[in-house]
Amino acid sequence: MKRILATLLLAVASLSVAHPAEAHALRIRGADVSxxxxxxxxxxVYRDARGHQGDALRILARAGLNYIRLKVWVNPADGYNTKAQVLAVARRAKALGLRLLVDFHYSDTWADPGKQIKPAAWEGLTLDELTRAVYDHTYDVLDAxxxxxxxxxxxxxxxxINGGLLWPDGSNADWANTARLLNAGYDAAKRVSRSTQVVLHLADGGDNGLYRWWFDNAAAHGIRYDVIGLSYYPYWHGTLEAFQANINDVATRYGRPVVVVETAYPFTTADDDGWPNIITSAEPYPGYAATPQGQAAMLAKVADIVRDVPHGLGLGLFTWEATWTGVPxxxxxxxxxxxxxxxxxxxxxxYDDRALPAMRxxxxR
Incomplete structure (x- = not known):
């Protein structure tokens, strides 16, 4: 009898180890679809895993994702990623029960750690005028x-915003200016809706020194926010262990929820549109091949690390540009x-337009 009981307990224990994700679902299972x-x-064209063509958002929702992320540029050359597109895609997403994260770049093009280029229309503004422009633009999109x-x-x-925003005025070479601009965006968001959660987002999710330096300065200069956002690309941003240590530390050190707003992994080394891919290694991270199975395994691992953040502070993650297929x-x-x-x-x-295993x-998770 004791032997039978021991065997049953071992079986239950092995199930809990094999399926840690079943303990509770992540609150955010998201995709950037900008x-x-x-x-x-x-x-x-987008198809589900069986090959049936359909709305990409509906395919994501049916697979179990519950959040989308949309970036906003101010006046981009091609007219996309503006308020008009955000409004249109948001209508479709909300009708499917999906929630929405809006990502303000405060630029006419990509904003990232290497560049924070002012919109052309804001180029000649004083700091006071620039602060007002951030407030007005943020309020305009969110109120619409x-x-x-x-x-x-x-x-x-x-x-x-590792180095601040709207360079040179909002560079964190002058934290007081950075704080003014970020707080203008925060205040605009909260004026539209007090329940909307405001995220401050850094890249390099495995770099604990960066995050402590940045958010210590944010605290010292009165920068207001609700959630800490991270980018973590495992082939660029350090080991999974470094990422786990950092996300656990910042959540507990600053007492804020954390969310990975950007992560991704390749499912192939092949090219589909004649433009060289940015990641081409057959194994971009040790032990995870650039295959559909490798992509699914890596994204599941990142999700499980977020789930394990202490005190339930890990909200979830967004895969970056889930719908950016090779369309000329x-x-x-x-x-x-x-x-x-x-x-x-x-x-x-x-490349056959079908949903990959990683989606489900x-x-x-």
Whole structure:
């Protein structure tokens, strides 16, 4: 009898180890779909895992994802990723029960740790005028969403702002200026909706020194926020262990929820649009091949690390540009129609347009 009982206990224990994700679902199982509107305009097609063509957002929702992320540029050359597209995609997403994170870049193009370029229309503004422009732009987009019945659930004030935003004025070489601009965005978001959660987002999710330096300064200069956002790309941002140590530390040190607002992994080394892919290694991270199975395993691992953040402070994650497939015309440079997509081998749809296994894996986390 004792032997039978021991065997049963061992079986139960092995199940709990084998399926840690079943303990509780992540509150955010998300995908950045900022490229979707332009992809569809240029003929992009999306299919479920069985090959049935359909709405990409519906396919994501049916797989179990519950959140989308949309970036906003101010006046991009191609006219995409503006308020108009955000409103249109948000209507579709909310009708499917998906929640919404709005990502303000405060630029006409990509904003990231290497560049925080002011919108051309804001170039000659004084700091006071620039602060007002941040407030007005943030309020305008979020209030339009509220008025059409699709309120933003979360808002990023800036994108990968390791070095501040709206250079040179908002560079964190002068933290007082950085604080003014970020707090203007925070105040605009909260004026539209007090329940909207404001995220501050850094890249390099495995760099604990960066995060402590940045958020210690944020505290010292009165920068207001609700959630800490991280980018973690395992082939760029350190080991999984370093990422886990950092996300656990910042959540407990600052007492804020954390969310990975960008992560991704390739499912192939092949190219689909004639534009070189940014990640081409057959094994970009040790032990995880660039295959559909490797992509699913890596994204599941990142999700499980977020779930294990102490005190339930890990909200979830977003895969970056899940719908950015190799559609001619939907390239990376809004000012260059001939540019291609260097990311299509990291989407959640394969080169046959079908949903990849990683989508359902994330939907079940």
């Amino acid at each position: 490229s979707l509107a332009k992809s569809e305009a240029y003929g992009g 969403l509220r008025r059409q019945g699709t309120r933003a659930d979360m808002v990023q004030v800036g994108n990968e 015309g939907n390239g990376w440079d809004p000012a260059d129609p001939s540019s291609g997509d260097a990311w299509e081998n990291q989407a959640l749809f394969g 894996v994330l939907g079940r």
